[in-house]
Amino acid sequence: MLQFIDTVGEAVAGIRDGSTVMIGGFGNAGQPFELIDALLDSGATDLTVVNNNAGQGDQGLALLIKEGRVRKMICSFPRQSDSWHFDEKYRAGKIELELVPQGNLAERIRAAGAGIGGFFTPTGYGTMLAEGKETRFLDGKWQVFETPIHADVALIKALTADRKGNLVYRKTARNFGPIMAAAAKHTIVQVSEIVPTGALDPENIVTPGIYVNSIVRVAGTPAERAA
Amino acid sequence: MLQFIDTVGEAVAGIRDGSTVMIGGFGNAGQPFELIDALLDSGATDLTVVNNNAGQGDQGLALLIKEGRVRKMICSFPRQSDSWHFDEKYRAGKIELELVPQGNLAERIRAAGAGIGGFFTPTGYGTMLAEGKETRFLDGKWQVFETPIHADVALIKALTADRKGNLVYRKTARNFGPIMAAAAKHTIVQVSEIVPTGALDPENIVTPGIYVNSIVRVAGTPAERAA
Amino acid sequence: MSTEISIQRSVKPLGKDELAALVARDIAPGSFVNLGIGQPTLVSNYLTEEQNITLHTENGMLGMGPEAVGEQIDGDLINAGKIPVTELPGASYFHHADSFAIMRGGHLDICVLGAFQVSATGDLANWHTGAPDAIPAVGGAMDLATGAKDVFVMMTLLTRDGTSKLVEACTYPLTGVGCVTRVYTDKAVFLIGPDGVTVRETFGITLEELQQLVPVPLKATSAVGV
Amino acid sequence: MSTEISIQRSVKPLGKDELAALVARDIAPGSFVNLGIGQPTLVSNYLTEEQNITLHTENGMLGMGPEAVGEQIDGDLINAGKIPVTELPGASYFHHADSFAIMRGGHLDICVLGAFQVSATGDLANWHTGAPDAIPAVGGAMDLATGAKDVFVMMTLLTRDGTSKLVEACTYPLTGVGCVTRVYTDKAVFLIGPDGVTVRETFGITLEELQQLVPVPLKATSAVGV
Numbered sequence: 030m031l032q033f034i035d036t037v038g039e040a041v042a043g044i045r046d047g048s049t050v051m052i053g054g055f056g057n058a059g060q061p062f063e064l065i066d067a068l069l070d071s072g073a074t075d076l077t078v079v080n081n082n083a084g085q086g087d088q089g090l091a092l093l094i095k096e097g098r099v100r101k102m103i104c105s106f107p108r109q110s111d112s113w114h115f116d117e118k119y120r121a122g123k124i125e126l127e128l129v130p131q132g133n134l135a136e137r138i139r140a141a142g143a144g145i146g147g148f149f150t151p152t153g154y155g156t157m158l159a160e161g162k163e164t165r166f167l168d169g170k171w172q173v174f175e176t177p178i179h180a181d182v183a184l185i186k187a188l189t190a191d192r193k194g195n196l197v198y199r200k201t202a203r204n205f206g207p208i209m210a211a212a213a214k215h216t217i218v219q220v221s222e223i224v225p226t227g228a229l230d231p232e233n234i235v236t237p238g239i240y241v242n243s244i245v246r247v248a249g250t251p252a253e254r255a256a
Numbered sequence: 257m258l259q260f261i262d263t264v265g266e267a268v269a270g271i272r273d274g275s276t277v278m279i280g281g282f283g284n285a286g287q288p289f290e291l292i293d294a295l296l297d298s299g300a301t302d303l304t305v306v307n308n309n310a311g312q313g314d315q316g317l318a319l320l321i322k323e324g325r326v327r328k329m330i331c332s333f334p335r336q337s338d339s340w341h342f343d344e345k346y347r348a349g350k351i352e353l354e355l356v357p358q359g360n361l362a363e364r365i366r367a368a369g370a371g372i373g374g375f376f377t378p379t380g381y382g383t384m385l386a387e388g389k390e391t392r393f394l395d396g397k398w399q400v401f402e403t404p405i406h407a408d409v410a411l412i413k414a415l416t417a418d419r420k421g422n423l424v425y426r427k428t429a430r431n432f433g434p435i436m437a438a439a440a441k442h443t444i445v446q447v448s449e450i451v452p453t454g455a456l457d458p459e460n461i462v463t464p465g466i467y468v469n470s471i472v473r474v475a476g477t478p479a480e481r482a483a
Numbered sequence: 484m485s486t487e488i489s490i491q492r493s494v495k496p497l498g499k500d501e502l503a504a505l506v507a508r509d510i511a512p513g514s515f516v517n518l519g520i521g522q523p524t525l526v527s528n529y530l531t532e533e534q535n536i537t538l539h540t541e542n543g544m545l546g547m548g549p550e551a552v553g554e555q556i557d558g559d560l561i562n563a564g565k566i567p568v569t570e571l572p573g574a575s576y577f578h579h580a581d582s583f584a585i586m587r588g589g590h591l592d593i594c595v596l597g598a599f600q601v602s603a604t605g606d607l608a609n610w611h612t613g614a615p616d617a618i619p620a621v622g623g624a625m626d627l628a629t630g631a632k633d634v635f636v637m638m639t640l641l642t643r644d645g646t647s648k649l650v651e652a653c654t655y656p657l658t659g660v661g662c663v664t665r666v667y668t669d670k671a672v673f674l675i676g677p678d679g680v681t682v683r684e685t686f687g688i689t690l691e692e693l694q695q696l697v698p699v700p701l702k703a704t705s706a707v708g709v
Numbered sequence: 710m711s712t713e714i715s716i717q718r719s720v721k722p723l724g725k726d727e728l729a730a731l732v733a734r735d736i737a738p739g740s741f742v743n744l745g746i747g748q749p750t751l752v753s754n755y756l757t758e759e760q761n762i763t764l765h766t767e768n769g770m771l772g773m774g775p776e777a778v779g780e781q782i783d784g785d786l787i788n789a790g791k792i793p794v795t796e797l798p799g800a801s802y803f804h805h806a807d808s809f810a811i812m813r814g815g816h817l818d819i820c821v822l823g824a825f826q827v828s829a830t831g832d833l834a835n836w837h838t839g840a841p842d843a844i845p846a847v848g849g850a851m852d853l854a855t856g857a858k859d860v861f862v863m864m865t866l867l868t869r870d871g872t873s874k875l876v877e878a879c880t881y882p883l884t885g886v887g888c889v890t891r892v893y894t895d896k897a898v899f900l901i902g903p904d905g906v907t908v909r910e911t912f913g914i915t916l917e918e919l920q921q922l923v924p925v926p927l928k929a930t931s932a933v934g935v
Contacts, residue, residue, distance in 0.1 A: 108846035132809035132852030144587035146394030155886035167373030193573035227572030283565035359583035359626030371813035382660035420799035454798030
C-alpha cells in the first residue's frame with residue numbers, strides 16, 4: 030500500500046539488519062543522498078548493498094561503509110579516486126565484494142523485477158568474472174548464465190511523483206531507479222515534487238505506481254547537491 | 257542509416273521471400289495496416305510472421321495468410337471469431353503454428369533486442385506449451401527455458417517520429433512496437449506525423465532512433481481505421 | 484453441525500452479478516488487479532471508489548477505467564479483450580514486455596480468471612479444451628496464472644452436464660500448476676491451500692450436499708469472514 | 710617493397726589528437742557510437758556535423774553533446790565518466806537496463822575503447838592490471854567490448870618500457886574474447902580479422918621496423934584507403 034511519508038527517517042525506519050538494499054544513482058546523479066543519510070542514522074547494519082559504485086568521498090554510501098554497516102557490496106565499479114572508505118575495508122578483508130559488469134548488474138536487477146529466473150548473456154564470457162559460471166553456445170556466441178538480483182528494499186530518487194505513486198525522472202539521473210523500483214520488495218522514493226493524480230501525462234510515466242511503496246519529498250532542486 | 261520514405265510500397269520493397277517479419281499491434285490498436293497491405297502487394301512470400309494474433313476478418317494479416325504468403329505464424333492467440341483465413345489454412349495443414357504464451361512472446365522479442373541468448377521463466381511450466389523444453393528450479397519455482405525471437409524486419413505503427421527517428425506512441429497502441437523495433441534487423445515504421453528534431457521531449461521518447469531504419473508517413477488519425 | 488450452518492450464506496446459488504460483487508468486496512483496498520476476459524470483467528462493476536483499486540490490462544496499461552461508450556470510444560485504447568475502454572486519472576501506458584513484467588514479476592496483487600477446471604492443489608485449466616480439432620490459443624492466460632500473488636477463479640461449480648469443475652486432477656490441458664488460491668462459484672467459495680480445500684461459504688446448499696457434488700475432500704472454515 | 714612505402718602516412722608517430730581525428734574520420738556517417746572513458750573521449754572533438762554521429766553514454770542517453778561548461782553544468786546530466794555533458798536536439802533518456810540493451814543487443818555501430826593489451830585474435834584486456842592488491846572495477850567495459858558491432862581500440866603501441874601492447878595472447882585479465890576489430894595506435898592502424906592482423910597504415914615507421922616491435926605476424930593491406 031502506497032504511503033506518503035513526512036521525513037526520510039520515518040521512510041527508512043522499517044529497514045532491518047541483514048537486508049539487501051538497492052541504492053539508485055550513477056555517480057551523484059540520481060543518488061538518494063537524504064535517504065542514505067537516514068539509513069545511516071537508523072543504525073541498520075549487516076547490509077548487502079547494490080549500487081553501481083561503492084561510495085565516494087565522505088558522504089552517503091561511503092559513510093555507511095566506513096561505519097561498518099555494509100557486509101557486502103554488489104557493484105560494477107568500486108574503485109574510484111575517492112572511494113577510500115571502501116578501499117580500506119576491502120583491503121582489511123572487512124567487506125565482501127561481488128563485482129558485476131555494469132550491464133549484467135542492470136539486466137540482473139531487471140530480471141528480478143520481471144520474474145526471470147536467470148538468463149544467458151555474452152558479457153563476461155572468457156573473463157575472470159565468469160569463472161565457475163555455466164556457459165552455453167547460443168545465437169552463435171558463447172554466453173554466461175546469470176541470475177536475478179532481488180532486494181528487500183530500494184532507495185531511489187525521482188523528480189516528481191503523483192498521488193498514485195507514478196514517477197518521472199530527470200535526465201541521466203534516471204539510471205537504475207526504474208529497474209531497482211521493480212526488483213525490490215519495498216521501494217522508497219525521494220522526490221523533489223509531489224503533484225496531484227492526473228498531473229503527469231500517462232504516456233510519459235517511467236515508473237508506474239505499482240512499483241512504489243513509500244514516497245518522501247525532499248526539498249531542493251534535483252541537481253543541487255550533485256552539482 | 258535512417259531513411260524517410262514517401263510510400264509504403266517503397267518502404268517494404270526490400271522484404272525478401274523467406275523473411276521473418278514482426279508485425280506490431282494488439283487487435284487493431286497499433287496495427288500497421290498500410291504497411292501490411294503494401295507487404296501483400298509486394299508479393300513477398302514464404303514468410304514467418306510474428307504477431308500476437310493470426311489476422312482478423314478480410315484485411316491485413318488475414319489476407320497475407322489467405323494468399324498463402326505465410327509459411328509459419330508465431331503468435332499467442334490465433335483463434336478468434338473472425339480468424340477464418342488462418343483457421344482454414346491451419347486445418348488444411350498449410351500453415352505452421354508456434355503457439356507462445358503472450359508474456360513469453362513479449363519477453364522473447366525483448367530478449368532478441370537486448371542480446372539475451374535465452375532465459376528461464378515460470379510461465380508455461382507443467383503445460384503442453386513447455387513440453388520438451390528444458391526446465392530448472394530457480395528462485396523457488398520450476399521454470400522453463402525460452403529463447404529469443406529475432407526478425408529480419410519489423411513493421412510497426414507509432415504516432416510521431418522526429419527526424420532522428422525517435423518515436424512516441426499513443427495509448428495501448430504502443431503494445432509490441434518498441435520491443436519489435438529493437439528485435440528486428442530492419443525496422444519500418446508508419447507514423448501519423450513527422451516533426452522536426454528537437455520537437456519531442458527527450459524524457460518522453462519511447463523508441464530511440466537507433467532502433468528505426470525506415471519511416472513513412474501515413475495520413476489519417478491513429479485510431480481512424482481501427483475504430 | 485454448527486460449522487455447516489454458519490457458512491451457508493444464502494438460500495439460493497449466486498448469480499453471476501452477485502458473485503462478481505462478492506469478489507469485488509474481497510479485494511483489499513489499494514490492490515493492483517487484472518480481471519480476465521469474460522465473467523471476471525463483471526467484477527469491475529462492483530469495485531467502489533473508496534477501494535482505490537488499480538486495474539491492469541496486459542496490452543499495456545495501469546489505471547484502466549470502465550468500458551468506453553459513444554464519444555469516448557478510441558481505437559487506440561482497448562483492453563485485453565479488445566473492447567474499447569477508458570483511462571482513469573493516474574493511468575500509465577507501457578509496452579508489452581514491461582506490461583508482462585508487471586504480471587510475471589509478481590507485482591499484481593490479484594488476478595481473476597475464468598476456468599474449465601481447478602484441481603484440489605490449485606492447478607488451473609482455462610485455455611484449451613483439448614479437443615483434437617481445436618485451434619489452440621493461449622494469450623496471456625499462463626502469465627496471469629503464474630505471476631499474480633493471488634489467483635482467484637470465477638466459474639460455475641458444475642458443467643452443463645452436472646460434473647464438478649473442482650477436481651482432484653485436471654483432465655483439460657493445464658494453464659498453470661498450483662497457482663489458484665481461491666475459487667468463487669455459484670454454490671460456494673473455496674480456499675485452496677497447502678492443507679487442501681476449505682469451504683469459506685456456501686450458497687443455497689449445505690456443506691454435506693456440496694461434498695456430494697465435489698470429488699475433492701472439503702473442510703469448512705473455522706474462522707467466520709475469512 | 711612498394712606496399713610498405715604506400716602505407717607509411719606520416720614521418721612521425723601520431724599524437725593523441727591526431728589519432729583521435731583519424732578515428733573520427735573513419736566513423737561512417739549516421740553511426741551510433743560509444744566513446745570509452747579517457748583517450749577515446751577525444752574523438753568527439755573531431756566529429757563533424759555532416760557526419761551526423763549519435764553518441765551513446767551507457768548511463769542512459771543517446772544524443773550526448775560536448776562537455777558542459779559554466780552555466781550548462783547540470784548534476785543530473787553526466788556521462789559514463791561522471792563528467793557533466795550537454796544534450797543535443799533529438800536526444801533521448803532511458804534507464805540502465807534499456808541503455809545496456811542498446812549495447813548488448815548489438816545496436817551500436819562502433820565503440821572506441823582504451824586498452825592495456827589486444828591480442829592477434831582481437832581479445833581485449835582493458836579493465837584490470839591483475840596486480841594482486843588491485844581493487845577490481847569493471848564498469849561497462851565488458852558490455853561495450855562484447856556488444857558493439859565494431860570495437861575500435863585506441864592506445865599507444867608500446868608500454869613505457871617499450872613492450873608491444875599488441876600481443877599473441879593477453880597476459881592481463883581479459884575484458885572480452887575476439888571482440889576488437891581495429892587498433893589505432895601512435896605508430897600504426899591494425900585491422901584484426903579472421904586471417905590475422907593487417908597493417909592499414911603506419912606513422913613514422915616502416916612495416917619492417919613495426920614488425921620488429923610487434924610479436925604478431927603482420928601483413929600490409931593491399932587496398933589503399935581501407
